[in-house]
Amino acid sequence: MLTPRGAERLEYLRGLRYGDVVTGVVVKIADFGVTFVELGGVDAMMNIPEVSWRPLDSPADVLREGEERAFTVLSVEIAEDGDGRDRISLSLKDLHPDPMREFARDGLGRTLRGTVTKEVPFGVFVAVADGVEGLLHHDVLGGLRPAVGDGIEVTVTGVNVVNRQVRLAPARPTGS
Structure with a gap:
């Protein structure tokens, strides 16, 4: 494929808008x-947070080099000096429903x-729905110390869609 240069390239870049859906090939x-x-x-x-609503270790968990996919345009920065260092930022996750918003409706x-997915100094994260994890803070755990991979019953005590946070408490008092 020929790479557009000069006026053709500039015209293409200026035609891109936030939210446009474009088709591209993952090259690296x-x-x-x-x-x-x-x-x-x-x-x-595309930065890793724009690949999926779900936590990923690598974009390779979802994408393959050489794969053609649809993306949304997040931003276009055109270099003033025309040196070709223009920047187009993309998102893949924008084309999919946000599981946090779906969970917030009735969670x-x-x-x-x-299932406990991660231990952190202040508690553990628990997968409570597909693509949604919540924090079970040490303050509410009492003597309970769940480890990664453990199944645990929790009650959803708070949901903040903007900050993408779910607060959890053990479903049963820690003494039972």
């Missing part, structure tokens, strides 16, 4: 979490069985 998944995508001869990039107050 970098070790540091950035995915490079070729859009008809123009390079674009508050529910008692659920989840």
